[in-house]
Amino acid sequence: MKKNYLFTPGPTMVPPEVALAEAQSMIHHRTPQFSQIFYEVSEDLKYLFQTKAGDVFTLMSSGTGAMEACVANVLSRGNKALVVVSGKFGERWAELCKCFGIETITIDVENGKAVNPQDIETALNKTRGINVVFTTQCETSTGVVHDIKSISPIVKKHGALLVVDAITGIGVHQLLMDEWNIDVAITGSQKGCMMPPGLAFVCVNNSAWSVIEKADLPRYYWDFRKMRKELKDKTTPFTPAVSLVMAMKAALDMIKKEGIENVWKRHARLAHATREGAKALGLELFAGEYASNVLTAIKAPTGIDVDKIIKKLRDETGVTFTGGQDELKGKMIRIGHMGYVNDFDIIVAIAALEKGLYEAGYPVEPGKGLSKVQSLLVSKK
Known part of the structure; x- marks a missing residue:
């Protein structure tokens, strides 16, 4: 299924x-x-x-x-x-x-x-x-x-x-x-x-x-x-x-x-977790200090066909990311985290990213990005 x-x-x-x-x-x-x-x-x-x-x-x-x-x-x-x-x-x-x-x-x-x-x-x-x-x-x-x-x-x-x-x-x-x-x-x-x-x-x-x-x-x-x-x-x-x-x-x-201020805060929190999860995998962010909370743009690692990863994840797991457009095609993975998105969606996204990279031959340690994301999203009361 x-x-x-x-x-x-x-x-x-x-x-x-x-x-x-x-x-x-x-x-x-x-x-x-x-x-x-x-x-x-x-x-x-x-x-x-x-x-x-x-x-x-x-x-x-x-x-x-x-x-x-x-x-x-x-x-x-x-x-x-x-x-x-x-x-x-x-x-x-x-x-x-x-x-x-x-x-x-x-x-x-x-x-x-x-x-x-x-x-x-x-x-x-x-x-x-x-x-x-x-x-x-x-x-x-x-x-x-x-x-x-x-x-x-x-x-x-x-x-x-x-x-x-x-x-x-x-x-x-x-x-x-x-x-x-x-x-x-x-x-x-x-x-x-x-x-x-x-x-x-x-x-x-x-x-x-x-x-x-x-x-x-x-x-x-x-x-x-x-x-x-x-x-x-x-x-x-x-x-x-x-x-x-x-x-x-x-x-x-x-x-x-939810309240519009809380909506803004939720997106900031989820975007931060996504970016940090990607960095924990040794990946480089495309927008750096100018990154929006709409999506996380990740530079394609050298020698890795990110468009092939995106297609495989979409067709085999149902997780859909997007790549770059026009001159940026093949140079990035974009992970959207806006709208109807919560903590567990981000966990799914990073888990899928790890899976795609690992199967494509990128030297990723499964669970490393996921661990980072969970440590940022877990709340202590």
């Missing part, structure tokens, strides 16, 4: 409560019953983003849809955008801006490193008139977390909007929408929200609306103005994914019950 364990950067494991909520009988989306559920989800999402002033829109898409929606709503013809590129998803911001004909300046950050906020200051001083700064919070392709709290005041000082891809970071790392003066932030259902893929969420603060109202790029389905108008009536401009919204209500209930 094979049980499946999903330790990927997304989708992540889904709690039974959430799966059962999605399996409820279908209801019509233009009814008081659904409007009430949608209203509660929209309000609870504010808690997730840590905002009281902002509006949170639910989009029927992957996170990339939310990224495109942001570009279409905050930029106009002739505008300039500054994009932090530290991996595949920073690249995506740049690709989307260029797709809309926006002059795009990039800050290219070495893989495995976080952007230095001072480099953003330098870029804003060098190129005058930048309208929007786009960055990721957690770059899942490299396992890096960026210091959004330090970046925000720099962007504000220069009068630009700050748009943050927190698709992976929300529900894992602290993100304080109001306190940090973030203009727009996005997340997706299939990461820290413990949901299946299919929904994306955009939080728009009051500071962004004057720009959004005047923006002149083409937008129809992704129009934030329409979404804001319909949100006031507890509904959406177009047919929503009813079952996923009902599932999201259950997921948000779980997050609220």
Whole structure:
């Protein structure tokens, strides 16, 4: 018998409560019953983003849809955008801006490193008139977390909007929408929200609306103005994914019950244990001091085919890790530990990692990483 364990950067494991909520009988989306559920989800999402002033829109898409929606709503013809590129998803911001004909300046950050906020200051001083700064919070392709709290005041000082891809970071790392003066932030259902893929969420603060109202790029389905108008009536401009919204209500209930601060602490604790377990096996971390709590990126040991290990573990044991993307293919193993993950899941992950490495001929002492993890996770009362 094979049980499946999903330790990927997304989708992540889904709690039974959430799966059962999605399996409820279908209801019509233009009814008081659904409007009430949608209203509660929209309000609870504010808690997730840590905002009281902002509006949170639910989009029927992957996170990339939310990224495109942001570009279409905050930029106009002739505008300039500054994009932090530290991996595949920073690249995506740049690709989307260029797709809309926006002059795009990039800050290219070495893989495995976080952007230095001072480099953003330098870029804003060098190129005058930048309208929007786009960055990721957690770059899942490299396992890096960026210091959004330090970046925000720099962007504000220069009068630009700050748009943050927190698709992976929300529900894992602290993100304080109001306190940090973030203009727009996005997340997706299939990461820290413990949901299946299919929904994306955009939080728009009051500071962004004057720009959004005047923006002149083409937008129809992704129009934030329409979404804001319909949100006031507890509904959406177009047919929503009813079952996923009902599932999201259950997921948000779980997050609220645990408490968002406790959710952040749990992820920090599990991420630390995973990193230390990997290091106990003699492995080197890819992101080092910049490592996020979303996933642990581990450098491939010399002479070891990590992609072969990943495939064998997935097919034979049901434990799914991921490898590197694009130029990082074959150079790393990524172990996700976000969302519906607890102590014993991390124990399974490290045990599987040991097994895969040992069978591939890597000189690992079975149980060494596992012992380290257990010593960090055990609690003394």
